[in-house]
Amino acid sequence: MEITDEWGRKLCISSSPEESIGPFFSNPSDSQLLFSSPSLSPPILSTIPHFSPARFLSVSGVPPSDSSAIHSSFNILNPHDDTARVLSYNRLQFLPFPSKNSVLVFFPTGTNLDQIGFLLLSTGDSGGLQVTGSDEGDVFxxxxxxxxxxxxxxxxxxSDFGAYKCSSSGELGYVLVYCLYSIHWYCVKYDESQGKPVLRNLGSKQFKRFMIVSASWSPHVTGECLLLLDNGEVFVFDLNQRHCRLRGCKLKVSWESQGKSVNKSWLGCEFGWRVGIYIVARSDAVFAITRSSENCSVRCLLEVETLNMAGTEVFVGFAKAGSDGFRFILASQSYVFLCDPRSGVPLLKWQHDVEKxxxxxxxxxxELGVRTVESNTSCVIIGSFWNAQSQMFCYGPSPSVVKDPSSLYVWELPHNLLLPVGKCLCGDCVFREVMMKESLPEWIDWQKKSVLVLGFGVLNKYLPLGSSDQSxxxxxxxxxxxxxLEAVKFRASRLKSLEVVAHKDSACKSDEVNLLYLPDDEEYKFPSRYEYLxxxxxxxxxKGMLAGFLDTKMRTKSSDLQKSKSFSLIWHEELCKKLKICGFGRDRSSSSITAVFENIDSPTSVFDIALRETWSSLPIEILLLAFSNYSxxxxxxxxxxxxSLEFLVVPEFPQLPPFVLRKPSSRSNKWSKKEQPGVELVGPVLPLPVLITLHEFRNGCLNSxxxxxxxxxxxxxxxxxxKVTRELANSGRDETTISLDDDLDDEMWLNSDSQKEKKTFIAYRPITKTADSDRLQQEVTTFVSRMRRCKEGDDNVGGRTGLELFGELSPVEICFENREVNFxxxxxxxxxxxxxxxxHRSSSYQEFLSQYHLTK
Structure with a gap:
């Protein structure tokens, strides 16, 4: 397959010949322990079991079919998602120290992984590896x-920029660390007086609104780095060592011409093939940003739609490939692509089996110690630390096309670098492990009992080793x-064909403890007992079967209800009195909708009006089941x-449910000598759907x-x-008028002849919604307000105190509850x-008044 790029070059892509399979890395049988300390892997998960809510939901002993549905309807996040995100980055980073024939190994440490830890890894005279830590025997x-x-x-x-030899201050390099909302820079030096490497803080940058997605160092300019936020903003920072200050700027990038970024996630950023060009990856496309003076132009390099994958496939990973800055690697849920902006299509494509x-x-x-006659051969490693999976893919120039170095051929390295040393890879053992993981309940993680790899690095890339090891x-x-911290040796060989892996006894050590979880036996000693409601x-x-369930319960418990004590007549009269004060139990000769609209004294949504109308239409016999007294x-x-059961007190201010603000309870689940049951009206103790269904039972309207x-x-x-709101309220779209008469029913409202009077209500939507919003959203976000009625003495502020002073500034009616507060x-x-x-200054406010004809 030949591809001609925009530079006029031909790229030939071919499969590997059968006689050139390899190299193949054998599974290591042993490892060398370099350093061991709890500081290398502090616990990041709490000791309390992370059971999902579905674990505690069951119906009549039936397994969690119903509980899973209830759990999913609440959209509760998985508590392990945060842990998987922490394990989504390679925790080890290497900084070469050429003059000492050593390498610095950096990693996060601290009780909350909020500190930088590092060790000095060196090769001794005998060729062995030595680790140097702090004087206390721990990590730096x-x-x-x-x-x-x-x-x-x-x-x-x-040293990559040729600055190491001329650096008199002993500077080794820079370290960049980013958290969720902040990024920090350090300079690495070697203190000869103390005989150890040290970090010097250069500065930091905080972001309050958006999270950090990715960052990268420049291969062109020392001390320059790139930063990407989750809203698509790109920043470039420059570390000026001479003046010890931090300079940065935000690139003026507009993504409006590159499609909507809604439901799209940003993946990463890298420096391009020359200064002023940056590569940014999103879940649906890859872009090149070209910076000239202060303006930036954006060009799409590759879109996921052009790759002919399944409709659900999106990009999930992005990385740079090679030092020339042209090639980069993209990964989707199922494929890996080698891309080059000089070509209109991916150069290579692999199918991987790594989950997430x-x-x-x-x-x-x-760098992997493989001697090849071909140049520019590379290996792509893709994996997941949380799932302990990784795969290796190799590509390079084809030996059959010697005169054309741009031709590529590929082969796969089927080894998993994240597997424990000495683990058996035969089919039976792999199948048994997969079945074990799938058979575990959803609230138990196999990662808790397994020792995971949190980070790795190929030492040959950063530290020259002996010739025997290189070969x-x-x-x-x-x-x-x-x-x-362990060293694992992988040996490479070229094979004519892949050998069948035979079973062998596993050499994995079963006595190792996963420090990601605190030991439950030592720290968490409370008994695991649960109560179910x-x-x-x-x-x-x-399930939509509430009526049938209540009917069954009422038939089975009718005999028990007859044996219960009779209701107190005195309390019955007192309760009825309180309910009438709140607005319940009105005369049925008047419309309940009329009564509810008449009592609107603050902005109220259509949905709340419907709830109030439903409550006001319920008879006293049903309301006695919904409200009661603690006694x-x-x-x-x-x-x-x-x-004792506990409910909230009904507000003293006369109003119908739903109650927005209520006094909190001053007790726990038991009454005490100081807190005794009061006479307050509490409730509702039964949900409104139950009361509506019982009302239908009472009226005999239910159809079996x-x-x-x-x-x-x-x-x-x-x-x-x-419907009534559209007729009664001014929606700001016309000037049709109608009056409100409490003596008229709903039909008379809609057919009223009083068309010349000004409407007393307005209907508006303060929350902006799209045109395709459903009816429920419109009912919740459409508010109805009564226009403020001017009263005598509005201009005289001497007779009003407190928040009532603001009443005349509001174009709609607002009722302030009387409270004993000194203002x-x-x-x-x-x-x-x-x-x-x-x-008076706000144009939006004046436009609102003009639209609804609320100006004086």
Whole structure:
């Protein structure tokens, strides 16, 4: 396959010949322990079991079919998603130290992974590896604590720019660390007086609104780095060592011409093939940003739609490939692509088996200790630390096309670098492990009992090793969740064909402890006992079978109800009196909708009006089941103890539900000598759907052949309220007028002849919604307000105190609840003056008044 790029070059892509399979890296049988400390892998998960809410939901002993549905409807996040995100980055980073024949290994440490830790790894005279830490026998730790969990560490050696030999201050390079909302820079030096490497803080940058997605160091200019936020903003920072200051700027990039970024996630950023060009990847495309003076142009390099994949495939990973800056690697859920902006299509494509890949690295085969006659051969490693999976893919110039170095051929390295050393890879053992993971309940993670690899690095890339090691493979430095830094040797060989892996006894050590989780036996000593509540009515309501369930319960418990004590007549009269004060139990000769509209004294949504109308239409017999007094409640038996039920008090201010603000309870689940049951009206103790269904039972309107739906009943009432609102309220779109008469019913309202009077209500939507918003959203976000009625003495502020002073500034009616609060009159008058001045200056506010004809 030949591709001609925009430079006129031909790229030939071919499969590997059968006689050129390889190289193949054998699974290591042993590892060398370099360093061990809890500081290498501090616990990041709490000791309390992370059981999902579905674990505690069941219906009548049936396995969690109903509980899973209820759990998914609440959209509760998985508690392990945060942990998987922390493990989505390679935790180890290497900085070469050529003059000492050593390499610095950086990693996050601290109780919350909020500090930078590092070790010095050297080769001795005998060729062995030695690790140097602090004088206390632990790791080196930076003095600064970031107080936020470190997500990723990036290093930049100054030796790559030829500046190491001429650096008199002993500077080795720079370290970049970013958390969720902040980025920090450090300079790495070697202190000869102390005989150890040190970090010097150069500065930091905080972001308050948007999270950091990715960062990268420049291969062109020392001390320059790129930063990408989750809203698409791109920043370039420059570290000026001479003046010890930090300079940065935000690129003026516009993404409007590159499609909508809604439901798209930003993946990463890298420097391009020359200064002033940056590569930014999104889940649907890859872009090139060209910077000239202060303006930036954006060009799309590749779109996911052009790759002919499944409709659900998106990009999930992005990495740079090679030092020339042209090639980069993209990963989707199922494929890996080698791309070049000089070509209109990906150069290579692999299919991977890694579940939710989160990291990619590219190494040359020479760095992996493989001697090849071909130049520019590379290996792509893609994997997931959380799932302990990785795959290796190689590509390079085809030996059959010697005269054309741009031709490529590929082969796969089927080795998993994240597997424990000595683990058996035969088919039976792999199948048994997969079945074990799938058979575990959803609230148990196999990662808790397994030792995971948290980071790795190929030592050959950063530290020259002996010739014997160079010829046979590479040395991998791995950090495990058991707090160990180990060296693993992989040997390479070229094979004519892949050999069948035979079973062998596993050499994995079973006594290792995963320090990601605190040991439950030592730290968490509370008994795991759980109490379950019967919520059968909630399950029936979710299935639309509430009426049938209540009918069954009423038939089975009718005999028990007859044995209960009779209701107190005195309390019955007192309760009826309180309900009437709140607005319940009105004369049925007048319309309930009329009564609800008449009582609108503050902005109220259409949905709340429908709820109030429903409550006002319920008879006293049903309302007595919904509201009561603490003295009427019996204690419930839970675990051989009798705790008291607890509800909120109905507000004293006359109003119908829903109650927005209510006084909180001043007790726990038991009454005490200081806190005794009062006479306040509490409730509702039964949900409104249950009361509506019981009302239908009382009226005998239920049809046994068709299930009654309280949601449909409430939706019908919302439609009626919306219809009345359109006729009664000024929506700002016309000047039709109509009056409100409490003596007329709903039909008379709609057919009223009083068309010349000004409307007393307005209907508006303060929350901006799209045109395709559903009806429920419109009912919730459409508010109805009564226009303020001018009263005598409005201009005289001497008779009003408190918040009532602001009443005349509002074009709609607002009712202030009377409370015994002392206000500073002078401060209120000053605030009123400022508010009045803002109203006159605000064009949006004046436009609102003009639209709804609210100007005086």
């Amino acid at each position: 730790v930076a003095t600064e604590r970031l107080f936020y969990r470190i997500l990723k560490i990036l290093v930049q050696p100054v 890949p989160c990291f990619m690295d590219v190494y040359s085969l020479s 046979s493979g590479f040395t991998l430095i791995r950090l495990t969740s058991s707090g160990k 019967e919520l059968n009515y909630l399950s029936s309501h979710a 009427e409640f019996a204690d419930v038996l839970v675990d051989k103890k009798k705790p 052949e068709q299930e009654f739906s309280p949601e449909a009943e409430l939706s019908n009432r919302c439609n009626q309220i919306s 500073d009159t002078k401060a209120l008058l000053t605030s009123k003056t400022f508010l009045s001045q803002w109203q």
